Amino acid sequence: MTNPAIAANGLRKSYGDKVVLDGVDLAVPEGTVFALLGPNGAGKTTAVKILSTLVTADAGRATVAGHDLDHDAHRVRAAIGVTGQFSAVDGLITGLENMLLMADLHHLPKAEGRRTATELLERFDLTAAAGKPASTYSGGMKRRLDIAMTLVGNPRIIFLDEPTTGLDPRSRHNMWQIIRELVADGATVLLTTQYLEEADELADRIAVLNGGKIVAEGTPDQLKRQIPGGHARLRFTDPDAYRSASDALRDAAARDDEALTLRIANDGSQRELRALLDRLDAAGVEADELTVHTPDLDDVFFALTDPTAALPAQPKEHVR
Ligand SMILES: Nc1ncnc2c1ncn2[C@@H]1O[C@H](COP(=O)(O)OP(=O)(O)O)[C@@H](O)[C@H]1O
Ligand SMILES: [Mg+2]
Incomplete structure (x- = not known):
């Protein structure tokens, strides 16, 4: 250098x-x-x-x-x-x-x-x-x-x-x-x-x-990688399907009842995504949208600058 x-x-x-x-x-x-x-x-x-x-x-x-x-x-x-x-x-x-x-x-x-x-x-x-x-x-x-x-x-x-x-x-x-x-x-x-x-x-x-x-x-990527855990987000349009899914994932999901979305800790790997889909299949529900999110700099910043801030394993939405 x-x-x-x-x-x-x-x-x-x-x-x-x-x-x-x-x-x-x-x-x-x-x-x-x-x-x-x-x-x-x-x-x-x-x-x-x-x-x-x-x-x-x-x-x-x-x-x-x-x-x-x-x-x-x-x-x-x-x-x-x-x-x-x-x-x-x-x-x-x-x-x-x-x-x-x-x-x-x-x-x-x-x-x-x-x-x-x-x-x-x-x-x-x-x-x-x-x-x-x-x-x-x-x-x-x-x-x-x-x-x-x-x-x-x-x-x-x-x-x-x-x-x-x-x-x-x-x-x-x-x-x-x-x-x-x-x-x-x-x-x-x-x-x-x-x-x-x-x-x-x-x-x-x-x-x-x-x-x-x-x-x-x-680098921005290195900082993002310091924070464990991304999440998957499931979005529903049918309130009944949303309720079934949130019951099936009761232990894992943070819910947003207004947006009908669930946020589940997930690293985005094939294995973890398949496990999530299996649980949804078992409950007989289908999400309208599934997106996978890697941690962003916001997660990094909050984790690093506020000692009381929860790490992203604890989702930001209220946990049921
Ligand atoms: N000339 C100064 N006299 C006394 N305190 C100062 C002075 N300059 C900065 N500080 C204090 O130092 C801290 C950091 O200030 P600063 O460097 O301006 O932070 P930032 O730019 O990140 O907002 C603040 O608490 C500020 O009040
Ligand atoms: Mg300044």
């Missing part, structure tokens, strides 16, 4: 007596998307701030783009772009003026700054709005402007802190597409999110952060 774009070892950070990061290790391969997934307050923003040199860790070591955070912070800063959880856009000035301000901060010569700003505004579909005060932009437009501003310095490593929180579904998909394009262009992206679906959709690897620690790390 080549040197990771981001590598952290034993990062710790406390505010007062509150431990926010309690020994965090991360390795993000170059040219990949890495999702730091965790609920509110998990320490995601703190981790991003440390790795982007905005805050110093109490302990631990990290390199970003091969540069040590402690000794080479200015080199790290030159290699990265950061889009914070809270917008860096100045609403009082126009989109173009925001961009030119960033170009100045990066000491781009005037003409080059203007060219870069214009190109990025075009790329993020903001040309028509470029002359309007950013305060008039929609949430999705502001977020696109934020990312455009981050890209002015042409960073190879990009930190996106909750890039889609608060966006409507269309803007969210738009942002996903932007992130995919950044990576297709060779950038490395570390994003934070509270959304499993987003991590599943975008990330090559996911780390689940909870209580200041990484409680699981791997």
